[in-house]
Amino acid sequence: MKLREVAELVGAGFLTGEELADREVSAAFAADLLSDVLAMVREEGVLLITGTVTAQVVRVAEVMNLAGVLFVRGKLPAKSTVDYAAAAGIPLLATPRTMYEACGVLYTHGLPGAKRKPLPYEHDQPSSPPP
Amino acid sequence: MTSPAPLRHREIFPVVGLDLERAGQVSTEVQRVLRRLGVEPEVVRRAGIVCFEGEMNIVLYTPGGRIILLVYDDRVELIFSDQGPGIPDVELARQPGYSTAPDWARELGFGSGMGIPNMEANSDRLEIRSRLGEGTVIRATFWRRRDEAQRGGGEAGP
Numbered sequence: 174m175k176l177r178e179v180a181e182l183v184g185a186g187f188l189t190g191e192e193l194a195d196r197e198v199s200a201a202f203a204a205d206l207l208s209d210v211l212a213m214v215r216e217e218g219v220l221l222i223t224g225t226v227t228a229q230v231v232r233v234a235e236v237m238n239l240a241g242v243l244f245v246r247g248k249l250p251a252k253s254t255v256d257y258a259a260a261a262g263i264p265l266l267a268t269p270r271t272m273y274e275a276c277g278v279l280y281t282h283g284l285p286g287a288k289r290k291p292l293p294y295e296h297d298q299p300s301s302p303p304p
Numbered sequence: 305m306t307s308p309a310p311l312r313h314r315e316i317f318p319v320v321g322l323d324l325e326r327a328g329q330v331s332t333e334v335q336r337v338l339r340r341l342g343v344e345p346e347v348v349r350r351a352g353i354v355c356f357e358g359e360m361n362i363v364l365y366t367p368g369g370r371i372i373l374l375v376y377d378d379r380v381e382l383i384f385s386d387q388g389p390g391i392p393d394v395e396l397a398r399q400p401g402y403s404t405a406p407d408w409a410r411e412l413g414f415g416s417g418m419g420i421p422n423m424e425a426n427s428d429r430l431e432i433r434s435r436l437g438e439g440t441v442i443r444a445t446f447w448r449r450r451d452e453a454q455r456g457g458g459e460a461g462p
Binding site for chain 2: 205206207208209211212217225227228229230232233235236237238253261290
């Protein structure tokens, strides 16, 4: 699904990155806890749906090579954050919809959930040792 | 140990404690440097995630510190050092969900007790040395497996 379709489906506007509206989104992950995004998202090209509007959201998106960020519940990041995202090439969208609604609409229209990385205690075995 | 691989790049990044506006800056810069040096994308990604977690720990819990990036032919190392309060129980801190974070850190979306476990999950080796009242040093090692396909969880042979 393209970012443009995401925006249309949830009634979102682009805060920045509209020139990247044709970028393809492979899957989505929704969380307010950035720790969970860092620990659980394993793919690249994922859309992050969040109600957290701190500058760190964009840093996380950059570090994890996410396709873009959709802010929900009508919350908007500070201008400095939007400016940083523009420079970093991270599209930011915002919708007045709640997270539950936004996720529901996108999921219904075929945007799958990002595969979640198992937490360390979910592994049967400890991670493989270095060579 | 095998014969030492030559050091290709060394860079020191200062981290200012409690500076939330800039928190994360070092991690994105480290990724840029690694990409420029031609380090494998899989290592760049893991190092970026580990660096971000380590950087946030320094920003949220200490007056400041630094991150040293070392790039060798066979590995990348990130060394985080700070003059913070230290970790009272390192083994406990390695457990997912254990957290001493204040509410304001949680409100920023951090402090769920996943930081150190996630640093462990994304590095090949994580060494933690901490002294109460003096500070903490964490060394994360990432092996560069240039010849192998990037199979997650594959066994590393001798």
